[in-house]
Amino acid sequence: MAPLPSRFSLFAAALAVAGRRRLPCHHGNGRPNPHASLGAAGRQSPSGDPRPPLPLPTAPAAARTCSGAGGRAETERPGEPTALLRHLLLKLRATGPVTVAEYMREALTNPGQGYYTRGGGIGESGDFVTSPEISQIFGELIGIWYISEWIAMGKPKAFQLVELGPGRGTLTDDILRVFHQLASLLSKCDVSIHLVEVSPKLSETQALMLTGGKVQPNSEDKSAYMKGVSKTGIPIFWYRDIQDVPPGYSFYLAHEFFDALPIHKFQRTEKGWREVLVDVDPEVPDHLRFVLSPSSTPATENFIQPEERRDHVEVCPEAGVIIQRLACRIEKDGGAALVADYGHDGTKTDTFRGFRNHKPHDVLRAPGTADLTADVDYSYLRKMTQGRTATLGPIKQREFLKNMGIDLRLQVLLQNSHDTQTREQLLQSYDMLMNPEKMGDCFNFFALLPHQRLLHPDKKHNPESKSPVPPVAGFDELLLK
Ligand code: SAH
Numbered sequence: 156m157a158p159l160p161s162r163f164s165l166f167a168a169a170l171a172v173a174g175r176r177r178l179p180c181h182h183g184n185g186r187p188n189p190h191a192s193l194g195a196a197g198r199q200s201p202s203g204d205p206r207p208p209l210p211l212p213t214a215p216a217a218a219r220t221c222s223g224a225g226g227r228a229e230t231e232r233p234g235e236p237t238a239l240l241r242h243l244l245l246k247l248r249a250t251g252p253v254t255v256a257e258y259m260r261e262a263l264t265n266p267g268q269g270y271y272t273r274g275g276g277i278g279e280s281g282d283f284v285t286s287p288e289i290s291q292i293f294g295e296l297i298g299i300w301y302i303s304e305w306i307a308m309g310k311p312k313a314f315q316l317v318e319l320g321p322g323r324g325t326l327t328d329d330i331l332r333v334f335h336q337l338a339s340l341l342s343k344c345d346v347s348i349h350l351v352e353v354s355p356k357l358s359e360t361q362a363l364m365l366t367g368g369k370v371q372p373n374s375e376d377k378s379a380y381m382k383g384v385s386k387t388g389i390p391i392f393w394y395r396d397i398q399d400v401p402p403g404y405s406f407y408l409a410h411e412f413f414d415a416l417p418i419h420k421f422q423r424t425e426k427g428w429r430e431v432l433v434d435v436d437p438e439v440p441d442h443l444r445f446v447l448s449p450s451s452t453p454a455t456e457n458f459i460q461p462e463e464r465r466d467h468v469e470v471c472p473e474a475g476v477i478i479q480r481l482a483c484r485i486e487k488d489g490g491a492a493l494v495a496d497y498g499h500d501g502t503k504t505d506t507f508r509g510f511r512n513h514k515p516h517d518v519l520r521a522p523g524t525a526d527l528t529a530d531v532d533y534s535y536l537r538k539m540t541q542g543r544t545a546t547l548g549p550i551k552q553r554e555f556l557k558n559m560g561i562d563l564r565l566q567v568l569l570q571n572s573h574d575t576q577t578r579e580q581l582l583q584s585y586d587m588l589m590n591p592e593k594m595g596d597c598f599n600f601f602a603l604l605p606h607q608r609l610l611h612p613d614k615k616h617n618p619e620s621k622s623p624v625p626p627v628a629g630f631d632e633l634l635l636k
Contacts, residue, residue, distance in 0.1 A: 170295055170299075170333060170336055170337075170564065170567070171336050236441045236521075237268070237521050237522065237523050237524055238267075238268050238523070239261065239262065239265055239268035239269070239522045239523035240441065240443075240521060240522055240523070242261075242265075242268065243258070243261060243433075243443070243522060244435060244441060244443075247433070247434055247435045247443075248435060251434070252432035252433060252434035252446055252448075253432060253433055254419055254430060254432060254433075254452075254454065255417070255418060255419060255420045255431055255432070255433060255445075255507065256417035256418055256419045256454075256471075256472075256473075257417070257433075258417075258433040258443075258522070259417040259418065259507075259527050260417040261522065262522035262523055262525075262527050263415060263417075263526075263527055264353050264354070265523065268523045269354075269523060270522075270523050270524065270525065270526060270527070271353065271354040271357065271415070272353070272354050272355070272356065273354075273356060273523070274354070274356035274357060274360075275322070275354065275356075275357060275526070276510075276511070276525075276526060277322045277323055278323065281512075282510045282511050282512060282513065282516075282525060282526045283510050283513065283526055284513075285322065285410065285411050286410070286495075286552070286588055286594060286598065287322075287325045287326035287329060287410065288322075288323070288325055289584045289587050289588060289594075290581075290584035290585065290587075290588060291329050292556075292561055292564050292565065292568070292584075292585070292588075293326075293329070293556070293588060294325065294326045294327075294328070294329025294330050294332075294333075295329055295330075295332070295333050295564065296556060296559040296560065296561060296564065296629075297326065297329075297330055297408070297410075297493065297495075298329065298330035298331075298332070298333030298334060299333060299559060299560075299628065300493060300559065300628050300629055301316065301330065301406045301491075301493075302333070302334070302337055302340065302341075303628040304406065304491050304604075304608075304627070304628065305341075305344070305406070306340075307608065307625060307627070308489065308491075308605075308608060310343075310344065311344070311404050311489065312343070312344060312345060313344060313345035313346070313347075313403065313404060314344065314345075314346060314403075314404050314405060314406055314490065315346075315347050315348075315349050315400070315401075315403050315404065315405040315406070315490075316330065316346065316347070316348050316349070316405070316406050316408065317349040317350075317351065317397070317400055317405050317406070317407045317408065318348070318349075318350050318351070318407075318408045318409075318410075319351045319397065319407065319408065319409040319412040319477070320351065320352065320409065320410075320411070320412030320415060321350045321351075321352055321357070321361050322357065322361075322410075322411070323357070323360050323361065323364060324350075324360060324361030324362075324363075324364035324365050325364065326408070326410055327348060327350070327361075327365060327408075328364050328365055330408075331348070331365070331385050331386075331387055331389060332387075334346060334387070334389070335387040346389055347389065347390045347391070347392070348365070348385065348389055348390065348391040348392070349379075349391075349392050349394065349400045349401075349405075350391065350392070350393050350394070351393075351394050351395070351396065351397050351399075351400065352393055352394075352395070353395055358380075358381060358393050361393075362381065362383055362393075365383070365385050365386070365391055366383035366384060366385055366386065366391060367386060369383055369384065370382065370383035370391075370393075371383065373392070373393075378394060378399035378400075378401070379392035379393055379394050379399065380393055380394065380395065381393040397477055397480055397481070398480065402484065402487070402488050403488055404488055404489045404490050405484060405485075405488065405489075405490040406490050406491055406492075406493075407481050407484075407485075407490065407491070407492035407493070407603075408492070408493055409492070409493075409494045409495070409496070410494075410495045410496070411495070411496055412494075412496070413471065413474045413477075413494065413496050413498075413531045413536070414496050414497060414498070414528045414529060414530065414531050415526075415527075415528060416471050416473040416474050416477075417471065417473060418469045418470060418471045418507060418529045419454045419458060419469070419470050419471075419472065420467070420468070420469050420505075420507060421454070421455055421458070421459055421467065421468045421469075421470070422447055422466070422467055423465075423466040423467070424447065427451060427455075428451060428455040428459050429447040429448045429449075429450075429451070429452075429455065430447070430448040430451075430452045430454050430455050431445050431446075431447060431448075432445070432446050432447070432448055433445060433446075433519065434446045442519070442520075443519040443520075443522075444519065445519070454470075458470040458472065465502075465504050466504065467504040467505050468504065469503075469504075469505070469506060469507065469529050469530075469532070470532070470535065471529070471531075471532070471535070474531065474532075474535070474536060474539075475535060475536070475538075475539040476539075478536045478539045478540060478603075479539050479540070479541065481603060482539075482540040482541065482543040482544045482603055483543060485543070485544050485603055485604070485605055486543040486544055486605065489605060490605075491602060491603060491604050491605075491608070492544075492602060492603040493600065493601075493602050494531070494536065494600070494601040494602070494603075495552070495555075495598060495599070495600050495601070496530075496531040496598065496599065497530055497531065497597045497598050497599070498530045498531030498532060498533050498549060498599050498601075499530055499531075499532060499533065499534075500532075500533050500534045500549060501532055501533075501534030501535065503530055503532075506529045506530035507527070507528075507529045508527070508528060508529070509525040509526060509527050509528075510525060510526045510528070511524065511525035511526070531599075533548070533549045533599065533601050536601065537601075540603060544603040544604060544605060544606065545603070545604045545605070545606050545608065545609050546601065546602065546603055546604075547601070547602040547604065547627060547630040548599060548600050548601035548602055548630060549599030549600065549601045550599060550600050550601075550629070550630055551591075551595060551596050551598070551599060551600075552588065552589075552594055552595055552596070552597075552598035552599065552600065553588075553589045553590075553591060553595030553596065555600040555629040555630070556588060556589060556629075557589075558628070558629045558630070558631050559628060559629045561585070561588070561589065565581060565582075565585050568581055569581055569582075600629060600630075602627065602629075602630060604627065608627070609627075611625060
């Protein structure tokens with residue numbers, strides 16, 4: 156069946172032509188550099204002035220199509236192990252091999268030397284670039300998604316927007332611009348922003364982006380470690396854990412967050428399932444290698460399903476716990492969650508990989524200096540909601556964005572750009588997000604919604620009603636099938 160003409164596209168077209176403000180990038184001397192660029196392409200300035208165009212990354216789409224925020228993590232000195240590798244070598248020699256999950260956690264979020272702890276590498280000058288960094292349209296359409304869900308759910312008097320792993324803060328910044336432009340709609344709604352971020356460096360970058368640096372440590376309320384007010388007057392709070400975010404009607408957002416959480420890896424052998432572990436390589440000094448556990452481990456017992464057919468499986472229990480929490484919170488307090496990431500529906504096997512300077516990187520080399528990631532298993536996320544919420548998707552990024560009205564938004568921005576370079580950048584960034592060979596097919600959208608959201612109002616009183624389910628923006632086609 157053909158999709159309904161999307162009313163969400165009209166929102167997209169109606170947005171003003173405002174663009175992002177530039178974020179001064181921090182350099183080694185700690186002083187903002189006003190000449191540094193954000194590394195995003197295809198955006199327009201508030202005045203409509205063209206930005207100097209920037210080259211788009213050309214990394215293969217199946218890879219983490221991305222590029223580095225704030226300060227860059229420690230670089231490897233040839234022949235010398237990094238501080239984190241030295242720490243891991245000592246630990247492995249003392250206590251034996253560790254799970255891939257433990258290794259990944261250390262590499263990404265070790266409190267002193269983890270890749271994200273030290274600032275990560277999101278952006279043109281870093282290791283990977285994400286969709287919100289590529290085009291302002293991406294965040295705008297997500298902002299519209301939340302507004303349309305808020306309307307569909309009867310315009311509650313207040314909502315919290317909770318973003319998990321906000322990176323440089325670009326996505327929330329674009330969403331806040333949409334909220335500001337649709338301020339007349341939201342005028343009676345009490346909106347607050349809640350960011351879950353473990354990296355102190357990245358939370359500084361986010362604070363600069365969203366508040367212009369006007370933040371304060373939050374000593375009175377222990378759950379949030381920092382608070383501030385957005386450039387548009389909305390309160391913002393920072394937390395280390397989703398559990399610290401206060402309860403209440405909330406819209407959750409996780410863009411390229413779940414892929415950064417630690418995975419366990421398992422291999423089927425003749426003797427049954429074994430866990431893949433990380434150990435010191437006895438043949439090459441200061442190198443690591445993968446080994447198999449000699450027998451089953453608690454993880455092989457708990458995480459492999461009896462009906463599993465694959466020979467190699469990755470499981471991310473932390474993602475399961477977080478999804479379970481989101482589902483409980485949505486069931487109890489209302490709201491919705493939007494997850495966007497590359498992933499699969501329980502079909503892929505070995506997806507653990509590393510990125511440095513936009514190129515694939517050996518996951519076991521120089522931990523702490525490269526991004527490590529694994530595809531999100533949406534079938535596992537769905538299972539972990541335990542039926543507390545309805546789930547929609549995964550749907551391909553290009554389908555979701557099309558349903559959200561990306562074509563109309565692009566046309567509006569093209570019509571308002573006055574030079575060929577800006578127009579070319581807009582078209583290139585559109586292509587990066589939508590082309591099936593780039594980010595269009597491998598990135599997916601997935602949503603958690605309260606069950607009652609998908610029931611037509613008539614059905615509550617008349618279960619026989621044949622009326623269609625009211626559309627959920629972006630997922631229209633799924634509901635119409
Ligand atoms: N959403 C952003 C950034 C993605 S990178 C974007 O799309 O551009 C992953 C983000 O998750 C970073 O901000 C990183 O610091 C954060 N992160 C990684 N592990 C985390 C954890 N366990 N808890 C909270 N944040 C985490």
